[in-house]
Amino acid sequence: MEAAAIWFHFGPFAITSVVVTTWGVMLALTLFCWLSTRHLTLDPGPLQTMLEGVVSAIEAAIDAVLPGRAQLLLPFIGTLWIYILISNLLGIIPGLHSPMGNLSVTSGLALLVFLSVHWFGVRSEGVRRYLRHYLSPSPILLPFHLISEVTRTAALAVRLFGNIMSLEMAALLVLLVAGLLAPVPLLMLHIVEATVQAYIFGMLALIYVAGAMQSQQNLEHNEEGDGNG
Amino acid sequence: MEFDWTTFALEIINFLILVWILKRFLYRPVLDVIARRRAGVEKTLADAKRIEAEAGELRQRCECELAQWEKDKEAAQARLREELAMERERLMAGLEASIAEERERRRVLDERRQHDFQRAVEEQGIAQGAAFSARLLGRVATPELEARLYALLLEDLRSLRPEDKRAVAEAAAVPGLELRVQSAFALDEGRRAELARALAEATGKTLPVEYRENPDLLAGFHVAIGPWILHANLRDELKFFSGALRYAG
Numbered sequence: 364m365e366a367a368a369i370w371f372h373f374g375p376f377a378i379t380s381v382v383v384t385t386w387g388v389m390l391a392l393t394l395f396c397w398l399s400t401r402h403l404t405l406d407p408g409p410l411q412t413m414l415e416g417v418v419s420a421i422e423a424a425i426d427a428v429l430p431g432r433a434q435l436l437l438p439f440i441g442t443l444w445i446y447i448l449i450s451n452l453l454g455i456i457p458g459l460h461s462p463m464g465n466l467s468v469t470s471g472l473a474l475l476v477f478l479s480v481h482w483f484g485v486r487s488e489g490v491r492r493y494l495r496h497y498l499s500p501s502p503i504l505l506p507f508h509l510i511s512e513v514t515r516t517a518a519l520a521v522r523l524f525g526n527i528m529s530l531e532m533a534a535l536l537v538l539l540v541a542g543l544l545a546p547v548p549l550l551m552l553h554i555v556e557a558t559v560q561a562y563i564f565g566m567l568a569l570i571y572v573a574g575a576m577q578s579q580q581n582l583e584h585n586e587e588g589d590g591n592g
Numbered sequence: 593m594e595f596d597w598t599t600f601a602l603e604i605i606n607f608l609i610l611v612w613i614l615k616r617f618l619y620r621p622v623l624d625v626i627a628r629r630r631a632g633v634e635k636t637l638a639d640a641k642r643i644e645a646e647a648g649e650l651r652q653r654c655e656c657e658l659a660q661w662e663k664d665k666e667a668a669q670a671r672l673r674e675e676l677a678m679e680r681e682r683l684m685a686g687l688e689a690s691i692a693e694e695r696e697r698r699r700v701l702d703e704r705r706q707h708d709f710q711r712a713v714e715e716q717g718i719a720q721g722a723a724f725s726a727r728l729l730g731r732v733a734t735p736e737l738e739a740r741l742y743a744l745l746l747e748d749l750r751s752l753r754p755e756d757k758r759a760v761a762e763a764a765a766v767p768g769l770e771l772r773v774q775s776a777f778a779l780d781e782g783r784r785a786e787l788a789r790a791l792a793e794a795t796g797k798t799l800p801v802e803y804r805e806n807p808d809l810l811a812g813f814h815v816a817i818g819p820w821i822l823h824a825n826l827r828d829e830l831k832f833f834s835g836a837l838r839y840a841g
Binding site for chain 2: 376377378379381382385386389392393396397400403404405407411414415418419422434437438439441442445446462465466467468470471472474475
Protein backbone atom coordinates (compact mmCIF):
# COMPACT_ATOMS: atom_id res chain seq x y z
CA MET A 364 0.00 0.00 0.00
CA GLU A 365 1.35 3.36 -0.93
CA ALA A 366 2.17 6.01 1.70
CA ALA A 367 -0.40 8.64 2.59
CA ALA A 368 -0.23 11.76 0.51
CA ILE A 369 1.12 14.88 2.16
CA TRP A 370 -1.37 17.71 1.86
CA PHE A 371 0.67 20.51 3.40
CA HIS A 372 3.44 21.24 5.86
CA PHE A 373 2.95 22.90 9.22
CA GLY A 374 6.43 23.95 10.16
CA PRO A 375 8.54 20.82 10.25
CA PHE A 376 5.43 18.60 10.36
CA ALA A 377 3.96 17.09 7.17
CA ILE A 378 0.19 16.91 7.35
CA THR A 379 -0.97 13.87 5.46
CA SER A 380 -4.36 13.01 3.99
CA VAL A 381 -4.96 10.61 6.87
CA VAL A 382 -4.74 13.42 9.40
CA VAL A 383 -6.99 15.60 7.28
CA THR A 384 -9.49 12.76 7.02
CA THR A 385 -9.36 12.38 10.79
CA TRP A 386 -10.05 16.07 11.19
CA GLY A 387 -12.96 15.74 8.82
CA VAL A 388 -14.37 12.89 10.88
CA MET A 389 -13.88 14.90 14.05
CA LEU A 390 -15.55 17.92 12.51
CA ALA A 391 -18.49 15.88 11.26
CA LEU A 392 -18.94 14.16 14.61
CA THR A 393 -18.68 17.46 16.43
CA LEU A 394 -21.26 19.13 14.25
CA PHE A 395 -23.60 16.16 14.37
CA CYS A 396 -23.38 15.79 18.14
CA TRP A 397 -23.69 19.50 18.75
CA LEU A 398 -26.70 19.88 16.48
CA SER A 399 -28.46 16.75 17.63
CA THR A 400 -28.01 17.32 21.38
CA ARG A 401 -28.92 20.98 21.53
CA HIS A 402 -32.58 20.40 22.31
CA LEU A 403 -32.85 17.09 24.07
CA THR A 404 -36.22 16.53 25.71
CA LEU A 405 -37.77 13.99 28.00
CA ASP A 406 -40.08 13.02 25.15
CA PRO A 407 -37.50 11.96 22.55
CA GLY A 408 -37.87 12.06 18.78
CA PRO A 409 -36.38 9.48 16.40
CA LEU A 410 -32.88 11.05 16.32
CA GLN A 411 -32.73 11.45 20.10
CA THR A 412 -33.99 7.90 20.50
CA MET A 413 -31.19 6.69 18.23
CA LEU A 414 -28.58 8.66 20.17
CA GLU A 415 -29.89 7.44 23.52
CA GLY A 416 -29.93 3.89 22.15
CA VAL A 417 -26.29 4.11 21.03
CA VAL A 418 -25.06 5.63 24.29
CA SER A 419 -27.13 3.25 26.38
CA ALA A 420 -25.87 0.25 24.42
CA ILE A 421 -22.25 1.32 24.89
CA GLU A 422 -22.86 1.95 28.59
CA ALA A 423 -24.57 -1.42 28.99
CA ALA A 424 -21.69 -3.21 27.22
CA ILE A 425 -19.15 -1.55 29.50
CA ASP A 426 -21.27 -2.24 32.56
CA ALA A 427 -21.52 -5.90 31.61
CA VAL A 428 -17.72 -6.20 31.62
CA LEU A 429 -16.97 -3.82 34.48
CA PRO A 430 -20.05 -3.32 36.64
CA GLY A 431 -20.34 0.08 38.25
CA ARG A 432 -17.55 1.71 36.21
CA ALA A 433 -19.45 2.44 33.01
CA GLN A 434 -19.61 6.19 33.61
CA LEU A 435 -15.85 6.32 34.07
CA LEU A 436 -14.93 4.38 30.93
CA LEU A 437 -17.75 5.51 28.66
CA PRO A 438 -15.93 8.50 27.06
CA PHE A 439 -12.78 6.55 26.20
CA ILE A 440 -14.28 3.21 25.11
CA GLY A 441 -17.31 4.81 23.48
CA THR A 442 -15.13 7.17 21.47
CA LEU A 443 -12.96 4.26 20.36
CA TRP A 444 -16.01 2.40 19.07
CA ILE A 445 -17.60 5.38 17.36
CA TYR A 446 -14.41 6.78 15.86
CA ILE A 447 -13.08 3.45 14.57
CA LEU A 448 -16.49 2.44 13.17
CA ILE A 449 -16.95 5.70 11.28
CA SER A 450 -13.35 5.70 10.10
CA ASN A 451 -13.68 2.10 8.88
CA LEU A 452 -16.91 2.87 7.03
CA LEU A 453 -15.24 5.82 5.28
CA GLY A 454 -13.48 3.31 3.10
CA ILE A 455 -16.74 2.51 1.37
CA ILE A 456 -17.03 6.04 0.02
CA PRO A 457 -15.24 6.32 -3.33
CA GLY A 458 -12.19 8.58 -3.17
CA LEU A 459 -11.80 8.25 0.59
CA HIS A 460 -9.62 5.88 2.55
CA SER A 461 -10.15 4.69 6.08
CA PRO A 462 -7.60 6.18 8.47
CA MET A 463 -7.43 2.74 10.10
CA GLY A 464 -5.64 1.48 7.01
CA ASN A 465 -2.65 3.45 8.21
CA LEU A 466 -0.37 1.84 10.76
CA SER A 467 0.52 5.20 12.30
CA VAL A 468 -3.14 5.75 13.20
CA THR A 469 -3.79 2.28 14.64
CA SER A 470 -0.47 2.47 16.50
CA GLY A 471 -1.48 5.75 18.04
CA LEU A 472 -4.78 4.26 19.18
CA ALA A 473 -3.02 1.16 20.47
CA LEU A 474 -0.59 3.34 22.42
CA LEU A 475 -3.53 5.24 23.92
CA VAL A 476 -5.09 1.94 24.96
CA PHE A 477 -1.78 0.85 26.46
CA LEU A 478 -1.49 4.07 28.44
CA SER A 479 -5.12 4.10 29.47
CA VAL A 480 -4.83 0.57 30.84
CA HIS A 481 -2.14 1.70 33.25
CA TRP A 482 -3.84 5.02 33.91
CA PHE A 483 -7.14 3.45 34.92
CA GLY A 484 -5.35 0.61 36.76
CA VAL A 485 -3.26 3.00 38.86
CA ARG A 486 -6.23 5.29 39.36
CA SER A 487 -8.34 2.40 40.57
CA GLU A 488 -5.82 0.42 42.62
CA GLY A 489 -2.97 2.79 43.43
CA VAL A 490 0.57 2.49 42.08
CA ARG A 491 1.90 -0.15 44.47
CA ARG A 492 -1.15 -2.34 44.43
CA TYR A 493 -1.38 -2.05 40.66
CA LEU A 494 2.25 -2.94 40.07
CA ARG A 495 1.97 -5.91 42.38
CA HIS A 496 -0.09 -7.78 39.87
CA TYR A 497 2.97 -8.02 37.60
CA LEU A 498 4.57 -10.14 40.26
CA SER A 499 1.66 -12.51 40.64
CA PRO A 500 1.31 -15.32 40.86
CA SER A 501 5.13 -15.44 40.83
CA PRO A 502 7.84 -12.80 40.23
CA ILE A 503 9.27 -15.16 37.67
CA LEU A 504 6.37 -14.28 35.39
CA LEU A 505 7.28 -10.56 35.35
CA PRO A 506 9.08 -10.75 31.95
CA PHE A 507 6.12 -12.53 30.47
CA HIS A 508 3.77 -9.88 31.79
CA LEU A 509 5.91 -7.17 30.25
CA ILE A 510 6.14 -9.01 26.92
CA SER A 511 2.37 -9.52 27.04
CA GLU A 512 1.81 -5.80 27.50
CA VAL A 513 3.90 -4.96 24.46
CA THR A 514 2.67 -7.74 22.21
CA ARG A 515 -0.99 -7.23 22.88
CA THR A 516 -0.60 -3.54 22.16
CA ALA A 517 1.20 -4.29 18.94
CA ALA A 518 -1.42 -6.88 18.10
CA LEU A 519 -4.14 -4.32 18.57
CA ALA A 520 -2.47 -1.94 16.14
CA VAL A 521 -1.53 -4.52 13.55
CA ARG A 522 -4.84 -6.40 13.68
CA LEU A 523 -6.91 -3.34 12.94
CA PHE A 524 -4.48 -1.98 10.39
CA GLY A 525 -4.12 -5.35 8.59
CA ASN A 526 -7.82 -6.05 8.38
CA ILE A 527 -8.83 -2.64 7.10
CA MET A 528 -5.91 -2.31 4.75
CA SER A 529 -6.50 -5.79 3.32
CA LEU A 530 -10.19 -5.07 2.88
CA GLU A 531 -9.52 -1.95 0.86
CA MET A 532 -6.82 -3.67 -1.15
CA ALA A 533 -9.01 -6.67 -1.89
CA ALA A 534 -11.81 -4.39 -3.05
CA LEU A 535 -9.35 -2.51 -5.26
CA LEU A 536 -7.99 -5.69 -6.77
CA VAL A 537 -11.46 -7.09 -7.48
CA LEU A 538 -12.44 -3.78 -9.04
CA LEU A 539 -9.41 -3.85 -11.29
CA VAL A 540 -9.87 -7.49 -12.29
CA ALA A 541 -13.65 -8.00 -12.45
CA GLY A 542 -15.13 -4.63 -13.34
CA LEU A 543 -17.30 -1.92 -11.81
CA LEU A 544 -20.12 -3.83 -10.03
CA ALA A 545 -18.18 -6.93 -8.99
CA PRO A 546 -16.80 -5.43 -5.72
CA VAL A 547 -20.31 -4.64 -4.40
CA PRO A 548 -20.58 -7.85 -2.35
CA LEU A 549 -17.10 -7.18 -1.11
CA LEU A 550 -18.20 -3.71 -0.02
CA MET A 551 -21.08 -5.29 1.90
CA LEU A 552 -18.52 -7.48 3.57
CA HIS A 553 -16.58 -4.28 4.25
CA ILE A 554 -19.48 -2.93 6.30
CA VAL A 555 -19.60 -6.08 8.40
CA GLU A 556 -15.85 -6.22 8.76
CA ALA A 557 -15.67 -2.53 9.70
CA THR A 558 -18.26 -3.03 12.39
CA VAL A 559 -16.68 -6.19 13.72
CA GLN A 560 -13.19 -4.69 13.80
CA ALA A 561 -14.39 -1.61 15.63
CA TYR A 562 -16.18 -3.81 18.12
CA ILE A 563 -13.16 -6.04 18.58
CA PHE A 564 -10.77 -3.13 19.13
CA GLY A 565 -13.04 -1.42 21.60
CA MET A 566 -13.94 -4.62 23.40
CA LEU A 567 -10.29 -5.66 23.71
CA ALA A 568 -9.42 -2.22 25.04
CA LEU A 569 -12.28 -2.55 27.52
CA ILE A 570 -11.12 -5.99 28.60
CA TYR A 571 -7.55 -4.79 29.07
CA VAL A 572 -8.68 -1.82 31.13
CA ALA A 573 -11.06 -3.99 33.13
CA GLY A 574 -8.25 -6.49 33.75
CA ALA A 575 -6.04 -3.70 35.05
CA MET A 576 -8.78 -2.28 37.28
CA GLN A 577 -9.68 -5.69 38.66
CA SER A 578 -6.10 -7.03 38.88
CA GLN A 579 -5.77 -6.45 42.61
CA GLN A 580 -9.14 -8.00 43.25
CA ASN A 581 -8.13 -11.05 41.26
CA LEU A 582 -4.87 -11.22 43.19
CA GLU A 583 -6.62 -11.07 46.55
CA HIS A 584 -9.12 -13.62 45.35
CA ASN A 585 -6.31 -15.96 44.30
CA GLU A 586 -4.51 -15.49 47.62
CA GLU A 587 -7.73 -16.27 49.48
CA GLY A 588 -8.15 -19.35 47.32
CA ASP A 589 -4.59 -20.47 48.14
CA GLY A 590 -5.15 -19.85 51.84
CA ASN A 591 -8.29 -21.92 51.84
CA GLY A 592 -6.57 -24.64 49.86
CA MET B 593 3.56 0.05 5.14
CA GLU B 594 5.15 3.31 6.17
CA PHE B 595 5.18 4.67 9.72
CA ASP B 596 4.81 8.44 10.08
CA TRP B 597 5.61 9.87 13.49
CA THR B 598 3.80 13.11 12.77
CA THR B 599 0.63 11.25 11.87
CA PHE B 600 1.14 9.02 14.91
CA ALA B 601 1.41 11.99 17.27
CA LEU B 602 -1.37 14.00 15.67
CA GLU B 603 -3.65 10.98 15.73
CA ILE B 604 -3.12 10.64 19.47
CA ILE B 605 -3.87 14.32 19.97
CA ASN B 606 -6.88 14.16 17.65
CA PHE B 607 -8.32 11.20 19.48
CA LEU B 608 -7.94 12.84 22.86
CA ILE B 609 -9.63 15.94 21.51
CA LEU B 610 -12.39 13.78 20.06
CA VAL B 611 -12.85 12.11 23.45
CA TRP B 612 -13.35 15.51 25.02
CA ILE B 613 -15.69 16.65 22.23
CA LEU B 614 -17.89 13.58 22.43
CA LYS B 615 -17.91 13.70 26.18
CA ARG B 616 -18.93 17.34 26.03
CA PHE B 617 -21.47 17.17 23.21
CA LEU B 618 -22.72 13.59 23.20
CA TYR B 619 -22.25 11.49 26.30
CA ARG B 620 -22.95 14.11 28.93
CA PRO B 621 -26.14 15.58 27.38
CA VAL B 622 -27.53 12.18 26.51
CA LEU B 623 -26.68 10.71 29.89
CA ASP B 624 -28.14 13.77 31.56
CA VAL B 625 -31.43 13.45 29.75
CA ILE B 626 -31.49 9.72 30.45
CA ALA B 627 -30.79 10.44 34.11
CA ARG B 628 -33.51 13.06 34.15
CA ARG B 629 -35.96 10.67 32.57
CA ARG B 630 -34.93 7.94 34.96
CA ALA B 631 -35.35 10.34 37.86
CA GLY B 632 -38.77 11.25 36.52
CA VAL B 633 -39.70 7.61 36.21
CA GLU B 634 -38.37 6.89 39.68
CA LYS B 635 -40.26 9.89 41.01
CA THR B 636 -43.39 8.64 39.26
CA LEU B 637 -42.80 5.21 40.70
CA ALA B 638 -42.19 6.67 44.14
CA ASP B 639 -45.36 8.73 43.79
CA ALA B 640 -47.23 5.65 42.63
CA LYS B 641 -45.92 3.68 45.61
CA ARG B 642 -46.76 6.51 47.93
CA ILE B 643 -50.24 6.78 46.43
CA GLU B 644 -50.60 3.03 46.66
CA ALA B 645 -49.54 3.14 50.30
CA GLU B 646 -51.98 5.98 50.96
CA ALA B 647 -54.68 4.08 49.13
CA GLY B 648 -53.92 1.01 51.22
CA GLU B 649 -54.05 3.09 54.35
CA LEU B 650 -57.29 4.70 53.24
CA ARG B 651 -58.70 1.30 52.38
CA GLN B 652 -57.72 -0.03 55.78
CA ARG B 653 -59.21 3.03 57.44
CA CYS B 654 -62.37 2.65 55.38
CA GLU B 655 -62.59 -1.00 56.34
CA CYS B 656 -62.19 -0.07 59.99
CA GLU B 657 -64.85 2.61 59.62
CA LEU B 658 -67.13 0.20 57.81
CA ALA B 659 -66.64 -2.37 60.58
CA GLN B 660 -67.37 0.32 63.16
CA TRP B 661 -70.42 1.44 61.19
CA GLU B 662 -71.57 -2.16 61.01
CA LYS B 663 -71.24 -2.45 64.78
CA ASP B 664 -73.07 0.83 65.28
CA LYS B 665 -75.75 -0.28 62.85
CA GLU B 666 -76.24 -3.57 64.65
CA ALA B 667 -76.35 -1.78 68.01
CA ALA B 668 -78.84 0.74 66.61
CA GLN B 669 -80.94 -2.06 65.15
CA ALA B 670 -80.91 -3.89 68.48
CA ARG B 671 -81.86 -0.68 70.25
CA LEU B 672 -84.59 -0.05 67.70
CA ARG B 673 -85.93 -3.58 68.07
CA GLU B 674 -85.98 -3.15 71.83
CA GLU B 675 -87.77 0.19 71.54
CA LEU B 676 -90.22 -1.32 69.06
CA ALA B 677 -90.92 -4.20 71.44
CA MET B 678 -91.49 -1.76 74.27
CA GLU B 679 -93.68 0.43 72.10
CA ARG B 680 -95.61 -2.61 70.90
CA GLU B 681 -96.14 -3.74 74.48
CA ARG B 682 -97.26 -0.25 75.44
CA LEU B 683 -99.61 0.00 72.48
CA MET B 684 -100.91 -3.50 73.12
CA ALA B 685 -101.57 -2.59 76.75
CA GLY B 686 -103.33 0.59 75.68
CA LEU B 687 -105.26 -1.32 73.05
CA GLU B 688 -106.32 -3.95 75.56
CA ALA B 689 -107.37 -1.21 77.98
CA SER B 690 -109.34 0.57 75.27
CA ILE B 691 -110.90 -2.75 74.20
CA ALA B 692 -111.91 -3.45 77.80
CA GLU B 693 -113.28 0.05 78.12
CA GLU B 694 -115.15 -0.28 74.85
CA ARG B 695 -116.43 -3.67 75.91
CA GLU B 696 -117.66 -2.20 79.22
CA ARG B 697 -119.21 0.74 77.39
CA ARG B 698 -120.92 -1.59 74.95
CA ARG B 699 -122.13 -3.72 77.82
CA VAL B 700 -123.57 -0.69 79.59
CA LEU B 701 -125.05 0.49 76.33
CA ASP B 702 -126.56 -2.93 75.66
CA GLU B 703 -127.98 -3.04 79.16
CA ARG B 704 -129.45 0.42 78.67
CA ARG B 705 -130.86 -0.50 75.30
CA GLN B 706 -132.24 -3.69 76.77
CA HIS B 707 -133.73 -1.73 79.66
CA ASP B 708 -135.18 0.83 77.27
CA PHE B 709 -136.56 -1.92 75.10
CA GLN B 710 -138.01 -3.61 78.11
CA ARG B 711 -139.48 -0.30 79.26
CA ALA B 712 -140.89 0.36 75.79
CA VAL B 713 -142.40 -3.09 75.78
CA GLU B 714 -143.84 -2.49 79.21
CA GLU B 715 -145.24 0.89 78.19
CA GLN B 716 -146.63 -0.66 75.07
CA GLY B 717 -148.19 -3.38 77.23
CA ILE B 718 -149.54 -0.79 79.63
CA ALA B 719 -150.87 1.28 76.74
CA GLN B 720 -152.42 -1.80 75.22
CA GLY B 721 -153.83 -2.76 78.61
CA ALA B 722 -155.14 0.76 79.11
CA ALA B 723 -156.70 0.75 75.67
CA PHE B 724 -158.13 -2.64 76.29
CA SER B 725 -159.46 -1.52 79.69
CA ALA B 726 -160.83 1.70 78.18
CA ARG B 727 -162.62 -0.27 75.51
CA LEU B 728 -163.91 -2.67 78.07
CA LEU B 729 -164.94 0.10 80.44
CA GLY B 730 -166.49 1.98 77.52
CA ARG B 731 -168.72 -1.00 76.95
CA VAL B 732 -169.75 -1.07 80.60
CA ALA B 733 -170.05 2.72 80.94
CA THR B 734 -173.76 3.25 81.55
CA PRO B 735 -175.84 5.85 83.37
CA GLU B 736 -176.08 3.43 86.24
CA LEU B 737 -172.34 3.36 86.57
CA GLU B 738 -172.30 7.11 86.38
CA ALA B 739 -174.92 7.25 89.17
CA ARG B 740 -172.62 5.19 91.30
CA LEU B 741 -169.75 7.50 90.44
CA TYR B 742 -171.98 10.48 91.25
CA ALA B 743 -172.56 9.06 94.70
CA LEU B 744 -168.85 8.52 95.03
CA LEU B 745 -168.18 12.15 93.96
CA LEU B 746 -170.54 13.47 96.58
CA GLU B 747 -168.93 11.30 99.18
CA ASP B 748 -165.52 12.56 98.25
CA LEU B 749 -166.59 16.20 98.35
CA ARG B 750 -168.10 15.77 101.80
CA SER B 751 -165.17 13.88 103.16
CA LEU B 752 -162.37 16.23 102.11
CA ARG B 753 -159.45 16.43 104.48
CA PRO B 754 -158.87 19.79 106.19
CA GLU B 755 -155.85 20.67 104.08
CA ASP B 756 -157.80 19.81 100.93
CA LYS B 757 -160.64 22.03 102.12
CA ARG B 758 -158.20 24.92 102.62
CA ALA B 759 -156.78 24.41 99.17
CA VAL B 760 -160.25 24.31 97.63
CA ALA B 761 -161.22 27.44 99.54
CA GLU B 762 -158.10 29.26 98.33
CA ALA B 763 -158.81 28.15 94.78
CA ALA B 764 -162.37 29.33 94.99
CA ALA B 765 -161.36 32.70 96.48
CA VAL B 766 -160.45 33.97 93.08
CA PRO B 767 -162.91 36.67 92.09
CA GLY B 768 -165.26 35.85 89.25
CA LEU B 769 -164.47 32.16 89.40
CA GLU B 770 -166.89 29.80 87.71
CA LEU B 771 -167.02 26.13 88.59
CA ARG B 772 -166.97 23.72 85.67
CA VAL B 773 -168.48 20.26 85.88
CA GLN B 774 -168.11 17.77 83.02
CA SER B 775 -170.11 14.52 82.91
CA ALA B 776 -170.33 11.67 80.44
CA PHE B 777 -174.09 11.71 80.57
CA ALA B 778 -176.51 14.55 81.14
CA LEU B 779 -177.33 15.46 84.76
CA ASP B 780 -180.84 16.09 85.75
CA GLU B 781 -181.81 19.15 87.75
CA GLY B 782 -182.02 17.33 91.02
CA ARG B 783 -178.54 16.04 90.82
CA ARG B 784 -177.25 19.40 89.62
CA ALA B 785 -178.78 21.13 92.65
CA GLU B 786 -177.44 18.48 95.01
CA LEU B 787 -173.98 18.76 93.44
CA ALA B 788 -174.12 22.57 93.68
CA ARG B 789 -174.81 22.36 97.37
CA ALA B 790 -172.00 19.87 97.92
CA LEU B 791 -169.63 22.19 96.02
CA ALA B 792 -170.79 25.19 98.06
CA GLU B 793 -170.07 23.26 101.24
CA ALA B 794 -166.65 22.26 99.96
CA THR B 795 -165.65 25.76 98.82
CA GLY B 796 -167.43 27.58 101.59
CA LYS B 797 -169.37 29.87 99.20
CA THR B 798 -171.87 29.62 96.40
CA LEU B 799 -170.33 29.96 92.99
CA PRO B 800 -171.83 29.71 89.50
CA VAL B 801 -171.49 26.22 87.97
CA GLU B 802 -171.23 25.41 84.33
CA TYR B 803 -172.35 21.91 83.32
CA ARG B 804 -171.16 20.26 80.17
CA GLU B 805 -171.31 16.76 78.71
CA ASN B 806 -168.03 15.08 77.72
CA PRO B 807 -168.36 11.50 76.35
CA ASP B 808 -164.60 11.09 76.53
CA LEU B 809 -164.93 10.66 80.25
CA LEU B 810 -166.70 7.28 79.51
CA ALA B 811 -168.50 7.54 82.84
CA GLY B 812 -168.21 9.90 85.80
CA PHE B 813 -167.35 13.52 86.44
CA HIS B 814 -164.58 16.03 86.06
CA VAL B 815 -164.94 18.99 88.46
CA ALA B 816 -162.67 22.04 88.07
CA ILE B 817 -162.54 24.57 90.91
CA GLY B 818 -160.02 27.01 89.44
CA PRO B 819 -156.75 25.14 89.39
CA TRP B 820 -158.06 22.49 91.75
CA ILE B 821 -159.42 19.43 89.82
CA LEU B 822 -161.52 16.60 91.22
CA HIS B 823 -161.52 13.43 89.12
CA ALA B 824 -164.34 10.93 89.41
CA ASN B 825 -164.49 9.40 85.91
CA LEU B 826 -163.23 6.26 84.17
CA ARG B 827 -160.94 8.05 81.70
CA ASP B 828 -158.89 9.81 84.35
CA GLU B 829 -158.90 6.75 86.57
CA LEU B 830 -157.49 4.72 83.70
CA LYS B 831 -154.83 7.40 83.26
CA PHE B 832 -153.97 7.30 86.92
CA PHE B 833 -153.86 3.52 86.72
CA SER B 834 -151.57 3.57 83.73
CA GLY B 835 -149.34 6.19 85.31
CA ALA B 836 -149.14 4.13 88.48
CA LEU B 837 -148.13 1.09 86.46
CA ARG B 838 -145.45 3.08 84.63
CA TYR B 839 -144.16 4.49 87.87
CA ALA B 840 -144.11 1.02 89.42
CA GLY B 841 -142.31 -0.33 86.34
